Amino acid sequence: MREPVDLRRQRILAVVQSRGATRVSDLAAELAVSVVTLRRDVEELAREGKLRRGHGVARPMLPEAEQAAPPAEPLVDGGPIAVVVPERHAYLYEMLHGARTTFEEAGIRIGLHIAPPVAGAEQPIVERALADGARGLLIAPRWRSRATEEADYAWLARLPVPTVLMERRPRAGSALHAVDTVCTDHWYGVHLALDHLTGLGHRRIVLAARDDSPTARALRSAFAEIAAAHPDIDRWAVALSSPSAAPDPEAAAAEKPVELPTLMVELGATAALLHGDVDALMLVEKLRDSGVRVPEDCSAIAYDDVVAGLGTTPLTAVSPPKAEVGRAAAELLLRRLERGGSSGPARRMEVLPDLKVRGSTQQAPFTSLTEAPLN
Known part of the structure; x- marks a missing residue:
């Protein structure tokens, strides 16, 4: 049976008065109503002068001494x-x-x-x-x-x-x-991928990445830095993931695509980090068409994790917290x-990704390629 509106609003007032500022989403979950309904209740109670509303929260009324100052303009009033x-x-x-x-x-x-x-x-x-x-x-x-x-x-x-x-x-x-x-x-995301692959015994690893976005450029830089310093990586290389993945593919100075199967053989690589998901799924198919099985012959990790898990073989993926x-x-x-938009210290926040392990990575195969001496 649906709770009467007046009773629900009395409960909202009781919670806010006892706890102080309370998130609208938390109140909605506690009272088993939608956020839209709860927000409507809070707005009506605010109009009646029984509580205050603000940045996603309901607040108790201020003591009379504090009410003497004119209230700040509500954040919800204004443009989009x-x-x-x-x-x-x-x-x-x-x-x-x-x-x-x-x-x-x-x-x-x-x-x-x-x-x-x-x-x-x-x-x-x-x-x-x-x-x-x-x-x-x-x-x-x-x-x-x-x-x-x-x-x-x-x-x-x-x-x-x-x-x-x-x-x-x-x-x-x-x-x-x-x-x-x-x-x-993204540095940490590349670190997660390479740590996973080297933990499985892979020593020769290729990055096939785009070069047409800030994320792509960050991944390339991080991969080169980490791979060059990693004690368990013998050889590594970076390739363009597709002909259209450069800012200006027609420019003379543009990086030219290298066929991933060919590069894998030349390097003796047994693992690849692939950016982004769509390119990764297509490259895995290209490897298979060339007789390279994933993950039996080559472990593959996608970077983005939007559709990486939907492949015929669900791809292990670095998953940014989008x-x-x-x-x-x-x-x-x-x-x-x-x-009020006032100046203050700028904030540069970074959020760590995680690794979703699926079916495209496994222990490195024991082959003559992995044991081959370095040139």
Whole structure:
């Protein structure tokens, strides 16, 4: 039987008065109602002057002495938060869901903007969103190359609203060095993958990665650093994961794709780290077509873990905390807004990924290749 509205609201008041500030989502779970229903109750109780509402929480009324000061403008009153992400990017869309949940709990609207795959596409989108009243910005620019990344620094640094970059780490000392960022620690993700593979006895490992995003470039740098210093890695190499995975595949200076099966044989490799999921699944099929079985002949780890587990052989994968990055970015922006967008120390947050072990990795095979002397 459904609980009467008046009784439910009395229970809300009792909980808030006894505990102090209480999250709306926690109250909803405790009273077995939806967050939307609970938020409606809190708004009505606030209108009646029985409690206060704020950033996703219900608070008891202040003592009379504290009520003398005019109340701050509620955070929920105002324009939306503009969220800008690239077109057709499943990884970042998962991050978006984490941010959306946080904003919904705070009663704040978001305006989602999808940037097309064109250099500089984000700037006019952001300018229109601000002209329409957006009061804050979460953004993950595409940044296919370092040049397009650098070109965006100046205008992003001049934005008049609180801004948080998601999964983007601007160059140290750049105009964006003091802008809030929330990222996955991709160095640690590569470390997890290589630690898993070397623990299984793999000594020769290839990274097949994209080169058209900040994440791809971070993975390449981390892999080279870790592999070069790792005492259990004899030989390693980096290859482009697909012909379209470079910023400008037609440029003379662009990295040329190398067939992964050929490189594996030349190196005597028994394991590969593959970025991202779609490329990883296709490369595993290419290996099989060349007579290289996964995981019997070659262990494979994907990096992204959006669809890695859906392959014929579910792929072991480094899994960045995509939703958590979105939530952390949203919470960081909300704290800025609560302070009226005032200046303060910028925060550069990193969240650790984890490794999902599935069916594509196993003990290194005992072959003449793994025992071959180094050239």
